[in-house]
Amino acid sequence: MRIGTIAISILGLVTCSLGQLPDYVGSHDRFWKHHKVEKTLVIDGVEHYDNIESCIHDELSQEDRQKLSVISEERRVGKMLMDTSPEKRKLIASSSQSDNADEGPVFFVEVIDAITPVHARAVQTLAACIRKFIPSMHESRAMYKEFELDEDQGLGGNNPTHLAPLVGIFLPDVKDEIIRTIQLAYEAAGWKGLLTDRDHDAFSNVGKIRTRIHPEPKDLGFRASEHLTYTNFPLLAHHHDGADTAYTCNFAFSDPDDYEGGFLYVIDKAGEKTHMKPSKFAASVFLGGMYLHGVTEITGGHREMFSSEMWYNPDLPVGSNLWSSTTTKMEAFITKCNELGQTAGNECNATLSDFQVDQATVDDESRLAPSLVDYFPTDVEPNYLVPKDSKVGELYNLFYRNVGEPLKNDEAFGIALPPELLQEFQTYIDKNGMLDHARHLIYEEEP
Numbered sequence: 001m002r003i004g005t006i007a008i009s010i011l012g013l014v015t016c017s018l019g020q021l022p023d024y025v026g027s028h029d030r031f032w033k034h035h036k037v038e039k040t041l042v043i044d045g046v047e048h049y050d051n052i053e054s055c056i057h058d059e060l061s062q063e064d065r066q067k068l069s070v071i072s073e074e075r076r077v078g079k080m081l082m083d084t085s086p087e088k089r090k091l092i093a094s095s096s097q098s099d100n101a102d103e104g105p106v107f108f109v110e111v112i113d114a115i116t117p118v119h120a121r122a123v124q125t126l127a128a129c130i131r132k133f134i135p136s137m138h139e140s141r142a143m144y145k146e147f148e149l150d151e152d153q154g155l156g157g158n159n160p161t162h163l164a165p166l167v168g169i170f171l172p173d174v175k176d177e178i179i180r181t182i183q184l185a186y187e188a189a190g191w192k193g194l195l196t197d198r199d200h201d202a203f204s205n206v207g208k209i210r211t212r213i214h215p216e217p218k219d220l221g222f223r224a225s226e227h228l229t230y231t232n233f234p235l236l237a238h239h240h241d242g243a244d245t246a247y248t249c250n251f252a253f254s255d256p257d258d259y260e261g262g263f264l265y266v267i268d269k270a271g272e273k274t275h276m277k278p279s280k281f282a283a284s285v286f287l288g289g290m291y292l293h294g295v296t297e298i299t300g301g302h303r304e305m306f307s308s309e310m311w312y313n314p315d316l317p318v319g320s321n322l323w324s325s326t327t328t329k330m331e332a333f334i335t336k337c338n339e340l341g342q343t344a345g346n347e348c349n350a351t352l353s354d355f356q357v358d359q360a361t362v363d364d365e366s367r368l369a370p371s372l373v374d375y376f377p378t379d380v381e382p383n384y385l386v387p388k389d390s391k392v393g394e395l396y397n398l399f400y401r402n403v404g405e406p407l408k409n410d411e412a413f414g415i416a417l418p419p420e421l422l423q424e425f426q427t428y429i430d431k432n433g434m435l436d437h438a439r440h441l442i443y444e445e446e447p
Helices: 033-038 049-059 062-067 117-133 166-170 172-189 197-203 327-339 359-365 419-432 434-443
Strands: 003-006 076-082 091-093 106-112 157-162 221-229 236-239 247-252 259-261 264-267 273-276 283-286 292-295 298-301 304-311 413-416
Touching: 033 166, 049 117, 049 166, 062 117, 076 172, 106 172, 117 157, 117 166, 117 172, 117 221, 117 304, 166 172, 166 221, 172 247, 172 283, 172 304, 419 434
Parallel strands: none
Antiparallel strands: 003 413, 076 091, 076 106, 106 283, 157 221, 221 304, 236 292, 247 283, 247 304, 259 298, 264 273, 264 292
16 A cells, blocks of 8 residues: 655754754753852752762762763773564674664664763762752652553652752763763764754754754753662653653663662564663663663662763753653743843743643653554655555554654644555646645745
8 A cells, every 4th residue: 555645844944063052042051050150059949059069079089089080991882772673673792783774773772881980989979969968859750650640550660869960060070971971872873864964954943843853962961860779669661751852871880680670671663672681880872762661570689770861952950850841841941041141151030840831732742653653664755654554545643754753733644545546646746736836935946
């Protein structure tokens, strides 16, 4: 069955190099730089900066603090996971990666010795200091509550201490190491190929879509940084991190022998699940906003991780967390701070959490193209994800192929046509010059 699809979308363009945040968005540190410059951290009316800084200095030796500026020389790519059919998909060593396009793109990269013991100890120290002085930034997070369900259906959860953007304020060397790790995975996986220059120009100035594109990690901001434990939670049900997240990076702070069970698993687009237990100080870097992942039942011991997510926006402001931070909220926050004349180094007299978004908008933002659907390949339909098994006359939602972002329902949809009607329709379009006229209207090209 061949599918006919018509969609016209006019997107605003912006002048910026690939990866660089648009001028109106500002720098990555614009919402927290003033904390570091002025040495202030007021939360709930209480000043905490000196307490946190002193706590870190008390717990980390002078020798450890000096070692924080040392860049890891042992960091290296381990195994990579490729998204392909169940028959051809395989876990491969980076040294033997095949160029066979049928194997599909890499969506998961293991980075060995991604973080040094000193850097890991510094993150643990910062998390402990935050729990001591700002307990509101630590929570017991049950997944069923985050999904707004009435009762727990065995989804599990975890215990995050929210460290974004505190890592940048108090441990800037650690933040740099996180970016270096994700950058290494980005280069090894070839994720630059996820986005063309033309796609970037079209999407980069649209707040809701901007975060669906995948520039270099060094050009992204931190959507989250969380120190994670799993006390009182037996598992973490499979989920994706939301379409706003470009890359997810999980550092293992526990040795595999420190706990029983607790396997990280990821699910590819064919529905095949792969389990793994990362070695201590290794990082799992993957497209967490696009691929389902979770943690199997932990039957004993202590599992401890440090997870960061990156998006095409500035770093979160202090007091925000992953679940309350959406693209729409951040876009409204950026706009308001711009209206107030805020720039990096100055505080914005607005609060991200104050911006309310209706549930329909949140649901639409988090909706990615279904992962288990078999779509026509790029040579058949280069722009949109079109399901192969659509029945004649069936309407379906359209998703941008490169970013998985749905088109608005009132803009476009697809309909499955029988081959003879599709051919007749294509002939009609070619003869009446409809597409040429559309190109003229959109791109100001000569018809």
